[in-house]
Amino acid sequence: MNKYYINVFLKQTAIIWCKRCVSNFKTVMSPCEDNFYKQAIVALNALQSNQKYINNINKNSYKFNNFEKFLNRAGIKVDDLDQLSIIHVSGTKGKGTTCAFCENILQQHGYKTGFFSSPHLLEVRERIRVNGIPLEREKFGNYFWDVYRKLDLVKEHSTDMPGYFAFLTIVAFYVFLKEKVDVALVEVGIGGESDCTNIIKNTDVVGITSLGIDHTILLGNTIEEIAWQKAGIMKKGCKAFTVPQPETALKILKERSREKECSLEVVQPLVNGLINVKSSFIPVDIFKFNVSLALALAEGWVQIKGFKSLKSQIIERAIENTCWPGRFQVIFEKNSRFFLDGAHTQESITICSNWFYEKTCSAPEPKVLVFNVTGDRNSKNFLKILRKCNFNQVYFVPNKSYVQVSADQSYTPSKNDTQILICKEHLRIWESFYNVPNFEADSAQICNSVYDAFQQIWKNNKRNYNVLVTGSLHLVGSAIAVIKKDDYDL
Ligand SMILES: Nc1ncnc2c1ncn2[C@@H]1O[C@H](COP(=O)(O)OP(=O)(O)OP(=O)(O)O)[C@@H](O)[C@H]1O
Incomplete structure (x- = not known):
């Protein structure tokens, strides 16, 4: 038995390493395929880094920065994204964990899921998952080069390429369209309003996780300014959900939902008996917020699609065996x-x-x-x-x-x-x-x-x-x- 399957520390720490988690880290590759993948990583790392991008942009004018141009060059029109049914998630803390729970709940109900997250822990392919599994290296390499070649072929000068995060966003959309996922969970990179993932025009469900102070250079120094940015992903007619927030931040979220013409529900942090579900990899204070939001997103999605209600037994099992490495x-x-x-x-x-x-x-x-x-x-x-x-x-x-x-x-x-x-x-x-x-x-x-x-x-x-x-x-x-x-x- 592989040593990191071992749930080590007696009863103190219940870590549930489901098979999905383990497959995040291991793929057997032939040397040739491996090389193909490694070349993709070298090409990706040569794109403008996120830090450089952040340093160079003007806070007031950074919206999408040519993202639509690059998306089109990769053969995707903004309208093509309407083929995807999207759950878009912003917030300061808990985006990844919330999406991981939501992804597993929907997947275990039989839906084909896509999930785009950031950052990665070990390998960039962790950022693009289909049915809860990061793309295999070979698949990642194939999709990567499909997109890269299209963009490279028509570039007007040597630096006419998207930056690291924008490029991966295009690859994620490309993968989700090709793989025909039933639902695509998309985590914003930074903020919301001006994030390149916000190119999406039609979103079914929006989640805004706990707000706090982070990325102040881009988003502003106050919780109100940050809330305004994060709420930028709300779209007309979508169902938006959030967790209890500081009052001033919540006021902004409510104003934004009226302006965007969508509903906003504040999800209370305790999901029926779910608090007792044996998923203790995260402390209860975080668990109750992130899980309740994840469940609201999943339920909101099936409702908006007109699908059958979720089943409590499957929900419990999904929550129990969700894992999200690097967090608690x-x-x-x-x-x-x-x-x-x-x-x-x-x-x-x-x-x-x-x-x-x-x-x-x-x-x-x-x-x-x-x-x-x-x-x-x-x-x-x-x-x-x-x-x-x-x-x-x-x-x-x-x-x-x-x-x-x-x-x-x-x-x-x-x-x-x-x-x-x-x-x-x-x-x-x-x-x-x-x-x-x-x-x-x-x-x-x-x-x-x-x-x-x-x-x-x-x-x-x-x-x-x-x-x-x-x-x-x-x-x-x-x-x-x-x-x-x-x-x-x-
Ligand atoms: N609800 C929460 N409240 C406060 N902190 C949280 C919450 N959820 C997660 N965290 C903290 O944030 C860290 C990152 O968690 P997660 O990946 O779910 O969030 P994220 O919003 O995707 O983060 P990032 O913006 O760094 O990608 C965790 O390791 C944990 O310390």
């Missing part, structure tokens, strides 16, 4: 417990540190933090929250699995490498806590990669540790790549 995931490896959660907003870091604290407060093992953040997020606030866990050892690391491991993963940080500079800033902040009364921490240091940090943890075979990896989903992805090295073909 616990893996046991080489005697240590790794708690992985890609929290990267203040609210999420609070929930994540409470989760880790509750699971480990009475455990005798030393506590270790492996941390990084990306973008313009305020790491000081995050670290302030995390310090309450009383870590014995802290590692600040770039979002890299290994230093110089293979051609496309190679990374040798220089002294002035931006990621190392960010780690230095984290270390400086952490060391400033040493003056805080009752603050306990043995030591903190910078490592060049997650592997380097884990080696330090594993070098002492006799000791068991509780290790929290958080601050960035990219960091969590790198950690999974290191932990699952034997199972996963890097």
Whole structure:
């Protein structure tokens, strides 16, 4: 039995690794097919990165940025997207988890599902799923090159190509049309109003998950501004759902739903008896919001399509065996417990540190933090929250699995490498806590990669540790790549 099937930690941590999850990480390929896929990744990585795109755009004029032009060049007219029945989801936190639950509920009722999400943990193909399974490498490669060649053929100058996220959005639409999915769950990239996924004109169902402060450069500094952006995905005649939100944000959502001429329902966070369903991979505070919204989206969708009502037994089973790696995931490896959660907003870091604290407060093992953040997020606030866990050892690391491991993963940080500079800033902040009364921490240091940090943890075979990896989903992805090295073909 594969070692990461093992649901390790006694009764404390019930992780349900369904077969769907495992297949996320393993595909056997012939060398030729593998090469085809790898070339696709190289071409994809050469497109403008999301970070560069964000740095270059003007907040007030970034709407779609030529997206329709690129979509047309790929052979898709905006009207063609009307063939898809879409559940469009925005929000600050919980989009991925909510969509994963909704996807599984609909799939287990026999509908063919498509799901476009971001970011990925290990491989980009995780972002485009059909029937709950990421596209196989070969299929991803085929679809990728279909779209890439069409765009490349007619480009007017060398940089006349969509950026990384826009390109993947086109591929996702292309896949869902070709695969003739019954329902396409589409998670926005950033915001809503101006996100390229919002090119869709007709949406059946809209979900807006918990709102909070993130991506402020693009979306604004207040919860009201952010709510306005996120509500931009509502469409005339759709059914929109959200979870309870701060009052001022909810007011904006309601105004937007009137303006867009659609209904808006605030879904209460407790789904009948479902709170007792044995899916404890996420803390109950998050579970009740994300699951209730997921169920409302699924029910809203069958209603709008005029299909039969969902069955409670199937719903329960689907909720039980949904998994969404990198979110409140616990893996046991080489005697240590790794708690992985890609929290990267203040609210999420609070929930994540409470989760880790509750699971480990009475455990005798030393506590270790492996941390990084990306973008313009305020790491000081995050670290302030995390310090309450009383870590014995802290590692600040770039979002890299290994230093110089293979051609496309190679990374040798220089002294002035931006990621190392960010780690230095984290270390400086952490060391400033040493003056805080009752603050306990043995030591903190910078490592060049997650592997380097884990080696330090594993070098002492006799000791068991509780290790929290958080601050960035990219960091969590790198950690999974290191932990699952034997199972996963890097
Ligand atoms: N309802 C929620 N409230 C607060 N935090 C949440 C909630 N749901 C998820 N999170 C946190 O957000 C992290 C990412 O979860 P998820 O992938 O579901 O959200 P997302 O909105 O898709 O995130 P991203 O914008 O980073 O893609 C989780 O690891 C968890 O820490």
